[in-house]
Amino acid sequence: MTATGFFASGLRTVLHALVNGIFKLTHNSFALLGLAVACLVITLTARPDLREQGELQLRSWLQARQGIESDADAELDEPSERALAADPRGLPKEQARVAFWLSKKYRVAPEPLSVLVGEAYELGARTKLDPTLILAIVAIESRFNPFAQSPVGAQGLMQVMTRVHTDKYEAVGGQLAAFDPVTNLRVGVQVLQECIRRAGSLEGGLRYYVGAANLESDGGYAAKVLAEHFRLRQVAGGRGTRTATPAPGTLTTKADAPPAAEAPAAPVVAPGIEKVALLSAS
Structure with a gap:
């Protein structure tokens, strides 16, 4: 073989x-x-x-x-699946007054604005924050433009630094969710809570929120937010804003005080300082 x-x-x-x-x-x-x-x-x-x-x-x-x-x-x-707009007449009276007033002032359609107002009130109830404060921050930050973006990368209604707070967006679809108005509102409120908790006061929290906690001045940011907050509280209570003045003995916080004459606030700009980035950096 x-x-x-x-x-x-x-x-x-x-x-x-x-x-x-x-x-x-x-x-x-x-x-x-x-x-x-x-x-x-x-x-x-x-x-x-x-x-x-x-x-x-x-x-x-x-x-x-x-x-x-x-x-x-x-x-x-x-x-x-979330509703993008709603009839403001279907809101509670207080919320409807706020929605119509914001719509007129910032030239935004009242229907989509009604969804944001309703969401702000729900968030306020859950987080113990005044919903008109949340809306005041949105007004100052983006004038209710959900696609706003700052030169340093703050995005959406509440101008959250998306790349800094990526962890907050992971559970809701990723960083592109920053341009979903309701999602941005929810994340912004989380950031605001952290800022207030860290500072120990509302004014201090607003300084953290704008990224000016370690600066001598916040450029008038906190004053502008509190002034808008005061106006919105007047509107929500059914009182006009031109002549509305709190009754004697009713002031309990600085947010309740009538706003001083507003002057254009100088932007907070400093090397290495980015809006809302201080929470992650410290």
């Missing part, structure tokens, strides 16, 4: 042994699996309590899994 014949014969022998080994291993594995299944069936038949407990755990796991998937789907679908 030639060398090629010997090689072919040896190869066939090896392959035959390998196939037999795989067959026996598979046969034994299936036999063991069948034995295990049989033992399990016998056990569950003899112990109904174990069967019921297993069914209960399986059902709970499936329900929990379905709930997680439903929540994830709802979270992803929320921006696309």
Whole structure:
């Protein structure tokens, strides 16, 4: 027999042994699996309590899994399913007054503005912040332009530094969600809460928010926000803003004080200082 014949014969022998080994291993594995299944069936038949407990755990796991998937789907679908506009006449009277007043002052359609006003009031109730303060910040920051962007990268209604607060946008669709008005409003309120908590006061929090916490002046930013806040509170209460003056003894915070004559505030510009970036830098 030639060398090629010997090689072919040896190869066939090896392959035959390998196939037999795989067959026996598979046969034994299936036999063991069948034995295990049989033992399990016998056990569950003899112990109904174990069967019921297993069914209960399986059902709970499936329900929990379905709930997680439903929540994830709802979270992803929320921006696309959310109403973009609403009839301001359907709002509570206080909110409707604010929506119409802002619409007239900032030349924004009242219908989409109504959604933002309603959201601001819901956020205010959850975060213990005055909703008119939230709207005042939006007014000063972007004049209700959801696509506004500053030279340093602050974006959206509340001009949040998107690249600084990426963690806050991860759960709501990523950084492009900064241009979704309601999402930007929610993230901006989170940032505002952190600023106020860090500063320990509203005025100090506004200085942090504008990125001027370590500067001598915030360029009049806090004063402008508080003045707009005062006007919005007057509107929400059904009082005019031209001659409205708080009654004696009603001032409890600086936000309640009537605004002084406004002068154009100089922008806060300093090397290395970026709006709202101080929260991450410190």
